[in-house]
Amino acid sequence: MRSEPSPVASGRWAWVEIDLDAVAHNIAEIASRVQASEIWAVVKADGYGHGAAAVAAVALESGAHGVCVALISEAEHLRAAGITAPILLLSQQPPELIPRIIAADAIATVDTVEFVDLLLAALPEGAALKIHIKVDTGMQRVGVAPHRLPELLDAVDRAGTRVKIDAVFTHLATADDLDNEGVISQTAVFDAVLETARNSHRDLMNGAKIHIANSAAALASPATRADMVRVGIAMYGISPGPRVDPLVASTGDLDLWPVMRLVARISHLKPVVAGSAISYGWRHRFVTDTTVATVPIGYADGVPRSLGMSGGAVLIAGTRCRILGVVTMDQLMVDVGHLRADQVAVGDEVVLLGSQGSEAVTATEWADLTGTIAYEVVCGISPRVERVNRRRVGG
Secondary structure (H helix, E strand, C coil): CCCCCCCCCCCCCEEEEEEHHHHHHHHHHHHHHHCCCEEEEECHHHHHCCCHHHHHHHHHHCCCCEEEECCHHHHHHHHHCCCCCCEEECCCCCHHHHHHHHHCCCEEEECCHHHHHHHHHHCCCCCCEEEEEEECCCCCCCCECHHHHHHHHHHHHHCHHHEEEEEEECCCCCCCCCCCHHHHHHHHHHHHHHHHHHHHCHHHHCCCEEECCCHHHHHHCHHHCCCEEEECHHHHCCCCCCCCHHHHHHCCCCCCCCCEEEEEECCEEEEECCCCEECHHHCEECCCCEEEEEECCCHHHCCCCCCCCCCCEEEECCEEEEEECCCCCCCEEEECCCCCHHHCCCCCEEEEEEEECCEEECHHHHHHHHCCCHHHHHHCCCCCCCEEEECCCCC
16 A cells, blocks of 8 residues: 555545645736736635635735625635635625624625615614625626616715725626627626716716626626626636637736645555446446556545546546546546556545646536536535645745
8 A cells, every 4th residue: 555644634535635826826827917907806615615715815915905705604704714805795695694794894795775774774883884786787697777776876875974885896697708799788788887877976986996807707808807807717727618718818828727636545446357337327337357446535525426427537647547437425436457557556646636747637627528617616526525725835
């Protein structure tokens, strides 16, 4: 058996390595692309599965102006971890959470008159709160309808100095397909809404920042960058989508480093014979004698159950090794019959996501094989797989 002590407290032979220097590098790369626009790091869903507090801290150290989350509990977690920078809640929260928003000094996203009134009623005497107003220009998920923005602005105006509009924003539904007419139409709607708002509430809108772009738009659509950009998936070293890549490449090099590496160790080796089958349902049958390695990680950890049936592979000794049959809850099996005996042993490293030698398996590869997107892949890596934060030595 060739192995070192497990790097995680549980001693489990499966863990996630988070390259925090890659976060810093990616922020610098994105900053060089968006130039004057502020970068706000999106760390919702525990930093897309990468660890929100550690990623937020490094992003802020590297030039991000603030961070974005989805839930007040996520903002509270960051505050408890020592994050003092601005934290934006990306959508309006349930009214009963307003006291927690105030206590966490989070920036509330607002899209209804009622929420403004409730905020004002809950604010302690002499206190003030910054808000961002979200306008629904076509995503049709959340946000104030364009025609109702004036009455929302009236409500904020009535609140006086106690509720301050820090920004107005919208969200693009087709940002990963920038040739789609949706980007053009949504941007046009938003521009018209802003013009109306500035004409009707000039003092109120004075100094309010504008933001539209997520990672895809920030990298490939200069017209959407505005005062700030919300950078999520690109910060984690993952392409926002295949339609974005050519546009990014056409405007200069962008070198993003993957932040997540999903690693395990071989727990069992056995010879198998031609004609036998493996895993639940015997979905894979061997046509030749070979050797099988068992890896102690499965779909409960975020490895898609169908990955083996759709052509998924892991890296062992810098070589691709095919996953066999269906992935089980806690384990999966791979074919290592093409490796030399001195290349594979119990305890050897197995890379499920990330690089080993000159080979790499990416979240985008998993996504393509299983019919989803890379966002879902990294967000889906279970919390039961412990995270280990690493810094590069020597750059």
